[in-house]
Amino acid sequence: MKIQIKNGRLVDPANDLDAPLDVFIAAGKVIGLGIAPDGFQANRVIDAKGLIVCPGLIDLSARLREPGFEYKATLESETEAAVAGGVTTLVCPPDTDPPLDEPGLVEMLKHRARGLNRAHVLPLGALTMALAGERLTEMAELTEAGCVGFSQANTPIQNTRVLRCAMQYASTFGYSVWLQPQDAFLARGGVAHDGEVATRLGLSGIPVCAETVALATILQLARETGARVHLMRLSSAAGIDMVEEARSRELKVTCDVSVQHLHLSEMDIGYFDPLARLDPPLRAVSDRDALRRAVATGGIDTICSDHTPVDDDAKQVPFSECEPGATGLELLLPLTLKWAREMKAPLIDALGRITSNAAQVLGIQSGHLAVGAAADLCLFDPQAHFRVTREHLRSQGKNTPFLGLELLGQVRMTLVAGHTVFESGH
Amino acid sequence: MRNPQLNKSGKLTHLLSIEGLPREILMAILDIAEPFTEVAEREVKKIPLLRGKSVFNLFFEPSTRTRTTFEIAAKRLSADVINLHIGASSTSKGETLLDTVDNLSAMQADMFIVRHAASGAPYLIAQHLSATGREYIHVINAGDGRHAHPTQGLLDMYTIRHYKKDFTRLRVAIVGDVLHSRVARSQIHALTTLGVPEVRVVGPKTLLPACVEKLGVRVYHDVRQGLKDVDVIMMLRLQNERMQGALLPSPQEYFKVFGLTADKLALARHDAIVMHPGPMNRGIEIDSAVADGPHAVILPQVTFGIAVRMAVMSMLAGN
Numbered sequence: 001m002k003i004q005i006k007n008g009r010l011v012d013p014a015n016d017l018d019a020p021l022d023v024f025i026a027a028g029k030v031i032g033l034g035i036a037p038d039g040f041q042a043n044r045v046i047d048a049k050g051l052i053v054c055p056g057l058i059d060l061s062a063r064l065r066e067p068g069f070e071y072k073a074t075l076e077s078e079t080e081a082a083v084a085g086g087v088t089t090l091v092c093p094p095d096t097d098p099p100l101d102e103p104g105l106v107e108m109l110k111h112r113a114r115g116l117n118r119a120h121v122l123p124l125g126a127l128t129m130a131l132a133g134e135r136l137t138e139m140a141e142l143t144e145a146g147c148v149g150f151s152q153a154n155t156p157i158q159n160t161r162v163l164r165c166a167m168q169y170a171s172t173f174g175y176s177v178w179l180q181p182q183d184a185f186l187a188r189g190g191v192a193h194d195g196e197v198a199t200r201l202g203l204s205g206i207p208v209c210a211e212t213v214a215l216a217t218i219l220q221l222a223r224e225t226g227a228r229v230h231l232m233r234l235s236s237a238a239g240i241d242m243v244e245e246a247r248s249r250e251l252k253v254t255c256d257v258s259v260q261h262l263h264l265s266e267m268d269i270g271y272f273d274p275l276a277r278l279d280p281p282l283r284a285v286s287d288r289d290a291l292r293r294a295v296a297t298g299g300i301d302t303i304c305s306d307h308t309p310v311d312d313d314a315k316q317v318p319f320s321e322c323e324p325g326a327t328g329l330e331l332l333l334p335l336t337l338k339w340a341r342e343m344k345a346p347l348i349d350a351l352g353r354i355t356s357n358a359a360q361v362l363g364i365q366s367g368h369l370a371v372g373a374a375a376d377l378c379l380f381d382p383q384a385h386f387r388v389t390r391e392h393l394r395s396q397g398k399n400t401p402f403l404g405l406e407l408l409g410q411v412r413m414t415l416v417a418g419h420t421v422f423e424s425g426h
Numbered sequence: 427m428r429n430p431q432l433n434k435s436g437k438l439t440h441l442l443s444i445e446g447l448p449r450e451i452l453m454a455i456l457d458i459a460e461p462f463t464e465v466a467e468r469e470v471k472k473i474p475l476l477r478g479k480s481v482f483n484l485f486f487e488p489s490t491r492t493r494t495t496f497e498i499a500a501k502r503l504s505a506d507v508i509n510l511h512i513g514a515s516s517t518s519k520g521e522t523l524l525d526t527v528d529n530l531s532a533m534q535a536d537m538f539i540v541r542h543a544a545s546g547a548p549y550l551i552a553q554h555l556s557a558t559g560r561e562y563i564h565v566i567n568a569g570d571g572r573h574a575h576p577t578q579g580l581l582d583m584y585t586i587r588h589y590k591k592d593f594t595r596l597r598v599a600i601v602g603d604v605l606h607s608r609v610a611r612s613q614i615h616a617l618t619t620l621g622v623p624e625v626r627v628v629g630p631k632t633l634l635p636a637c638v639e640k641l642g643v644r645v646y647h648d649v650r651q652g653l654k655d656v657d658v659i660m661m662l663r664l665q666n667e668r669m670q671g672a673l674l675p676s677p678q679e680y681f682k683v684f685g686l687t688a689d690k691l692a693l694a695r696h697d698a699i700v701m702h703p704g705p706m707n708r709g710i711e712i713d714s715a716v717a718d719g720p721h722a723v724i725l726p727q728v729t730f731g732i733a734v735r736m737a738v739m740s741m742l743a744g745n
Contacts, residue, residue, distance in 0.1 A: 203573075
């Protein structure tokens with residue numbers, strides 16, 4: 001299949017390219033930009049007038065809920081949501097049931113994802129068996145099965161000795177370790193940021209020091225073990241400062257933030273809205289503002305959706321009893337664009353946070369559109385409005401604090417390896 | 427975002443929290459409660475304001491005093507009262523909170539009095555009733571987690587007004603475990619809304635919540651400074667499980683440092699009143715000599731509590 005995408009505005013952050021260029025695709029790859037390669041005969045010409053043509057988005061955290069939580073979501077429903085959101089590569093955390101701690105589970109997941117032939121699914125293996133924080137998993141075997149890194153999802157290892165060993169072992173092979181900085185004891189029982197709102201609503205708090213204490217440990221161990229560390233879901237201004245300080249002293253760590261945390265704060269809990277219960281918790285407005293700035297300055301490398309589909313039953317309970325998380329695959333792009341508009345950040349920078357920067361964190365040859373790159377593309381209309389409604393969302397999870405919000409930026413077409421995996425009219 | 431306890435015209439439809447209620451509504455409840463205190467002294471202690479109405483006491487957490495006073499209040503208003511201890515029935519069989527609410531609504535409930543261990547549970551119920559077109563069923567929060575206990579806050583205000591008349595010249599100290607206390611939160615909102623110029627909270631750092639000063643209070647860790655020249659002392663109950671552990675070393679030390687004794691009380695104004703929401707831990711947060719002494723108004727609080735609950739119920743659902 002040979003495809004020509006014409007009349008679009010090509011934005012490729014990795015190559016610092018923002019220009020009205022046609023894209024020529026053959027055999028699943030980009031084979032030309034601007035001028036058609038010799039003898040190119042398109043089977044299909046796509047008119048991208050008024051659209052942005054960019055690399056397919058890379059989402060560093062999307063829970064697909066398989067295996068074990070199929071009542072919340074399935075690979076089928078969530079990869080459909082992914083491509084509808086322009087996401088062509090996603091990283092799924094290991095907190096399934098059972099957790100991804102055995103090669104067989106990972107192989108099955110990869111096999112199922114290949115069968116669906118939509119977004120590329122890159123699993124994170126469990127860092128410890130059953131995520132229990134005691135025994136290491138077979139990281140070499142898991143890597144062979146397709147894991148791109150190792151993580152505890154949001155179940156931190158309490159025993160610092162085990163954490164140190166896990167990081168040492170992973171670094172033996174150069175595997176990356178993805179950690180959400182949250183001290184298990186300081187966070188225990190907490191359901192909201194330990195601040196004004198939690199105090200007013202009588203919710204048990206998760207203090208900022210749950211993040212900073214864990215960060216201090218992780219950064220120190222990263223320095224000592226030489227492990228490649230990716231810090232997931234920073235939530236506080238103090239946390240950002242620590243990471244920036246460590247990086248200024250040549251420590252190579254990367255970090256991300258959830259797109260929810262760029263727009264919301266503890267105030268959005270309102271009258272106990274369970275949709276605003278997230279992990280890590282939404283923090284103070286000043287923390288949110290610091291996160292927004294850090295994404296602009298590069299203090300935070302990437303924005304992810306932290307997509308967590310939750311069934312209605314698990315949200316229609318009191319705030320402290322509800323399951324944390326928000327669905328987000330389909331909102332990653334419009335919410336990133338919203339951040340960019342509000343921060344007056346250039347479009348190319350915004351798209352870099354959800355394409356090339358994420359590819360760099362993963363260390364994969366993806367997220368760009370140079371000649372020879374895989375033809376993973378997203379075409380979106382930056383001026384198209386839509387309202388976030390339950391009906392609009394393809395994800396099985398309808399749980400998002402943005403329900404009812406009007407957003408700008410709608411995906412019109414998504415290509416994976418040159419195949420059209422999503423296409424919408426108006 | 428509209429306050430979910432008020433309807434579109436600003437009228438009270440549920441009582442979920444004191445926070446966000448205007449002063450006029452709080453004063454109206456206290457004024458309505460006034461004549462109800464004398465109902466208790468009649469030979470026939472009943473008035474027909476809630477005749478034909480069904481009031482469900484929906485207690486997901488054990489309580490004797492609050493449930494009983496609500497029951498008495500509803501009965502004095504001639505309502506039919508149904509007591510449910512859900513902790514011991516439905517939820518242990520796996521029924522969700524909202525299923526329970528739906529089932530009881532189908533039994534033509536007019537009012538739910540809700541006690542729940544989770545902060546915000548009564549909001550969830552009120553929002554569910556409104557989302558399903560049953561906003562004619564009223565919800566009264568009888569204590570949710572650490573969040574609010576609005577009728578306790580109101581009865582405390584009634585008590586203060588009874589003894590002190592004017593809120594706008596008072597200095598009030600709330601002493602003890604503010605962190606875990608729904609009563610303290612309701613008291614703070616009520617006092618600040620009613621114009622009390624100085625509200626203090628007194629306790630060790632382990633028992634005060636983050637940013638508590640943002641609620642409009644002054645924070646004291648030294649109980650002697652905190653009680654100096656106050657007109658009202660509101661003691662809080664310390665739960666057994668919090669007396670020994672990471673929050674506090676021992677009940678003995680707590681009593682020694684923060685317990686209200688006659689010598690600490692002497693630092694307050696000569697006509698200060700001492701309040702406690704009950705049940706009291708004598709010898710832990712309060713000395714018996716104070717609890718039974720001339721400054722204590724702890725038993726009148728209970729009596730006023732019935733009148734205030736009658737006032738709230740009749741205001742929400744009165745014929």
